[in-house]
Amino acid sequence: MKTLSKLLILISIAFLYSCSNNDTTRIKEDREQHEAFLDTHPFNQTIQLSREDRKKQGLPPNAYYEREYLLTMNPSLGRPTPEKVKLINKDLEIAKSVPGNSRSWEDRGPNNIGGRTHVVFFDPNDVGPNNGDGIDYNRAFAGGVGGGLWVNEDVTDANSSWTIIPGVASNLNVSCYAIDPNDPLTMYIGTGEIYTSGAAVGNGLYKTTDGGLTWNEVPIPAASGTDVTVSGNLFKSGIFYVTDVIVRNVNGTSEVYVGIGGEDYVSPNFNISNPNNTLGAQNAGLYRSTDAGSNWARVDGPLLRYTANGDTYYVIPNDFAIAADNELYFGTIGSPINNQGAGRVYRSTNGTTWLLADVIPGADRVELAASKTNSNLFYVAVQTGSNQGDLYITTDDFATLNPMNEPNDADVTIPATDFTRGQAFYDLVIEVDPNNDQIIYAGGIDSFRSTDGGNSWRQISKWTNGNGLSSIPAPFVHADIHAISFRPGNSNEGLIGSDGGCSYVSSYSNAPTNVNVIQNRNNNLNITQFYYAAIDENGAAGGDDFVGGTQDNGTLRVNNAQPGSNSFVEVVGGDGAHADIDGADGYVVVSTQYNNHRYYTYPGYSFRYCITSSNCGDNAGGTGDFINVAELDKVNNYLFANSRTFNGSNGIEVCELFNSSSNCNTITNTQITSDRPTAMKASPFANGNPVLYVGTERSNLYRVSNITTTPVWNNIRPAGLLGSVSDIEFGATEQEIYLTMHNYGVNNIYYTNDGGTTWDLKDGDLPDIPVKAILPNPLLPGEVLIGTELGVYTSSNFNSTSPNWIPAINGMTNVKVVDLDYRASDNTVLAATHGRGLFTGTLDTASIADSNQISNEIFVTPTVSNGNFSIHSELENTYDVKLHDLNGRRVWSKENMTLSKQGSQVQLNLKSGYYILSAYKDNIAISTNLLIK
Structure with missing residues (x-):
């Protein structure tokens, strides 16, 4: 019997050893596969290109999207899986708790910057008795790429502001719009942008039937709706990119046409070799509905399809136009399959049978502008194979197509033959005045106007006063x-959408000589895309101090910010990156693209010197990533930065900071030469001798000590770590470490309380989405916040084996959160978003669990009202009640309000929209939402 017992024990030990060995082998193989994907991926070549070389290859001006692709890829698939985000409810339920309680996140701005805007138009219903303020057509909509849909009640007023519209998730990439000519209360917006390497994935088509008050997704069944793998290339099925939408009136019936795109999610503009991962190529094409979007069919026809590898695909509509005789046209853009269908113009009288009107030699993207009075007249803008912008005109309905004279930008860096400066794949606009077909507009880097059908042009805007542009008074x-649009009833007024948001034009005709007739309208249009942000840890009696790096809007800062949204000022232009404040020592470090860091005094922001390069120039020194990973050690006054060189050698730049200069050197190790830093954290507990924690692209976490002499590198990664590290944070001591991962398809959250000897998995029930940042609540053990692809999530039982995660997006909504910072002096949390600016909240000791115990205690009837509703409580109690809009602004409040089951009546005169009602009792808050029509 003893022998049998010993044998069973030996067998058990052998089995456990075998399982452990198998796990080790499996994770080793998974890492090797991930590394192979990284090594062979073509983005490794494109992300190191200069801006000029990127333009030549048809790539977006910055390399952020390529880097995000590599960081977020599922290591098992070799690609990200953004389609999973679509499966998660985009309109996440308003969270019951925002950090530590139910108070809303507060929008802090910037309220004066804006961001990349593809859609701007006036409300066609804002006329007569419906205009509300006695002024016709001054209400406007704007759609941001990654920032959702917004409305402005009087865009002509310089003091007017924008409000985000509920029902359209604020992380959606709004790309196009259409108005129903038979019922202007019915409008559509399309989402997803294919012009930036397909990275701005959309969520289909949305529709309103009440003039823009509420919006609902319109399901479009994807034709050919199955995933396909061909020669190792994955073709993912789905509706990811709506390129354009238009509604045509046919004898009182509204026909809706939608262009569905597909994009090679690896090699934009097809200039890089396989393998490819493509979104929606087999589903692309022209879709049509004749019953208001209830039913859809992809339009078929021999001229609309082509064959590749034995499979059938369809050309991609890029831009629709309706001629003066109601005939329908569309220009195309090249498909992900060998650029098929590029440079074409199609026409149809009935919407089902299509003829090829023209094929433009050497063209890819085609934009159309149809005369409203002459059915034979069209203006055409195209992207050529070299990404140059060219203009054409036809006066005989495409029987002939002739080149037009092109605008010559006063910017001396822009060629006279290409007003887009090699960016026609990115910024290309052509529009015709609806009342005068001799007046046309073109947009590239700047915008232009012609009054003689394109024979001559005048510049109506300029992006800077440098490069010779100071010579023109535009x-x-x-x-x-x-985007360029016109005000109904007066086509000399309009709106312009750009990378800087929305601009209102009071006179197109006077714009060439009057600097005042086009003005920014970005008040509260907070669609700014941040990469990093920081809050001064000491606080300020006069308000809050923030600084952060943004996409194409520079490094922005504000001192003494007041509650609510604030105006920011630019510290340095271009693309901002890492930024941090050391208020105790009186300096700020900011950076621009690549490894270029600047030292400023604080709070005065007086420039002192370039830290990591001699001239702070674009790509100076040839090191680092486009948006480069860096870390400021405020205890020891050191800056650490990724100094990976473009020949593949990796290291970390270590700079000791002084008042007027820095002392820099590079440290490296055989363990990191073939790897790449993706997250850094300086230990705040290492006073006098810096200690740096480095997370890498290839499943590693290093503790680097003895940095100033002979660095010692220790790998303390979790045994099963797989993917690219996104954030590292500490708890009460250096033994407590929180770790997060960028990737889809991995364990995203790890925790250790013994310095990395053992690690626990903390994903719990979190959806499969990238996690970008983590912040433990120092006031409440067990509560942790994370920033994700879909906003902030929080857990109140982080210490459990399988934590529960709930969205904490009240007042912020589900937008990508890339950075979290904390100010201990008043427990303020700063959340930096990539598409909705900055938000703040507070941490306290009232746990989410405590709040949830009474979360069902408060409810509102009816939930949809005209402003007259009742607030009920399951138990009779006294509350402080507050009502906020979705921008976090308080619109009504009442203290010591007695609530019971019978309800207390409230009568409010508020504008239509969604609101969040919060009732506070004993430092705990309960929230519910309601709609006022």
Whole structure:
């Protein structure tokens, strides 16, 4: 019997050893596969290109999207899986708790910057008795790429502001719109942008039937709706990119046409070799509905399809136009399959049978502008194979197509033959005045106007006063024009959408000589895309101090910010990156693209010196990533930065900071030469001798000590770590470490309380989404916040084996959160988003669990009202009650309000929209939402 017992024990030990060995082998193989994907991926070549070389290859001006692709890829698949985000409810339920309680996140701005805007238009219903303020057509909509849909009640007023519209998730990439000519209360918006390497994935088509008050997704069944793998190339099925939408009136019936795109999610513009991962190529094409979007069919026809590898695909509509005789046209853009269908113009009288009107030699993307009075007249803008912008005109309905004279930008860096400066794949606009077909507009880097059908042009905007542009008196509009629209009833007024948001035009005709007739309208249009942000840890009696790096809007800062949204000022232009404040020592470190860091005094922001390069120039020194990982050690006054060189050698730049200079050197190790830093954290407990924790692209976590002499590198990664590290944070001591991962398809959250000897998995029930940042609540053990692809999530039982995670997005909504910072002096949390600016909340000792115990205690009837509703409580109690809009602004409050089951009546005169009602009792808050029509 003893022998049998010993044998069973030996067998058990052998089995456990075998399982452990198998796990070790499996994770080793998974890492090797991930590393192979990283090594062979073509983005490794493109992310190191200069801006000029990127333009030549048809790549977006910055390399952020390529880097995000590599960081977030599922290591088992070799690609990200953004389609999973679509499966998670985009309109996440308003969270019951925002950090530590139910108070809303507060929008802190910037309220004066804006961001990349593809859609700007006036409300066609804002006329007569419906205009509300006695002024016709001054209500406007704007759609941001990654920032959702917004409304402005009087865009003509310089003091007017924008409000985000509920029902359209604020992380959606709004790309196009259409108005039903038979019922202007019915409008559509399309989402997803294919012009930036397909990285701005959309969520289909949305529709309103009440003039923009509420919006609902319109399901479009994807034709050919199955995933396909061909020669190792994955073709993912789905509706990911709506390129354009238009509604045509046919004898009182509204026909809706939608262009569905597909994009090679690896090699934009097809200039890089396989393998490819493609979204929606087999589903692309022209879709049509004749019953208001209830039913859809992809339009078929021999001229609309082509064959590749034995499979059938369809050309991609890029831009629709309706001629003066109601005939329908569309220009195309090249498909992910060998650029098939590029440079074409199609036409149809009935919407089902299509003829090829023209094929433009050497063209890819085609934009159309149809005369409203002459059915034979069209203006055409195209992207050529070299990404140059060219203009054409036809006066005989495409029987002939002739080149037009092109605008010559006063910017001396822009060629006279290409007003887009090699960015026609990114910024290309052509529009015709609806009342005068001789007046046309073109947009590229800047915008232009012609009054003689394109024979001559005048510049109506400029992006800077440099590069020779100070010589012209045109108004300022941010570079990269994406949309030009007209005000109904007066086509000399309009709106311009650019990388800098929305601009209002009071007189197109006077714009060449009057700097005041085009003005920014970005008040509270908070769609700014941040990469990093920081809050001064000491606080300020006069308000809050923030600084952060943004996409194409520079490094922005504000001192003494007041509650609510604030105006920011630019510290340095271009693309901002890492930024941090050391208020105790009186300095700020900010950075621009690549490894370029600057030292400023604080709080005065007086420039002192370039830290990591001699001239702070774009790509100076040839090191680092486009948005480079860096870390400021405020205890020891050191800056650490990724100094990976473009020949593949990796290291970390270590700079000791002084008042007027820095002392820099590079440290490296055989363990990191073939790897790449993706997250850094300086130990706040290492006073006098810096200690740096480095997370890498290839499943490693290093503790680097003895940095100033002979660095010692210790790998303390979790045994099963797989993917690219996104954030590292500490708890009460250096033994407590929180770790998060960028990737889809991995364990995203790890925790250790013994310095990395053992690690626990903490994903719990978190959806499969990238996690970008983590912040433990120092006031309440067991509560942790994370920033994710879909906003902030929080757990109140982090210490459990399988934590529960709930969205904490009240007042912020589900937008990508890339950074979290904390100010201990008043427990303020700063959340930096990539598409909705900055938000703050507070941490306290009232746990979410405590709050949830009474979360069902408060409810409102009816939940949809005209402002008259009742607030009920399951138990009779006294509360402080507050009502906020979705921008976090308090619109009504009442203290010591007695609530019971019978309900207390409230009568409010508020504008239509969604609101969040919060009732506070004993430092705990309960929230519910309601809609006022």
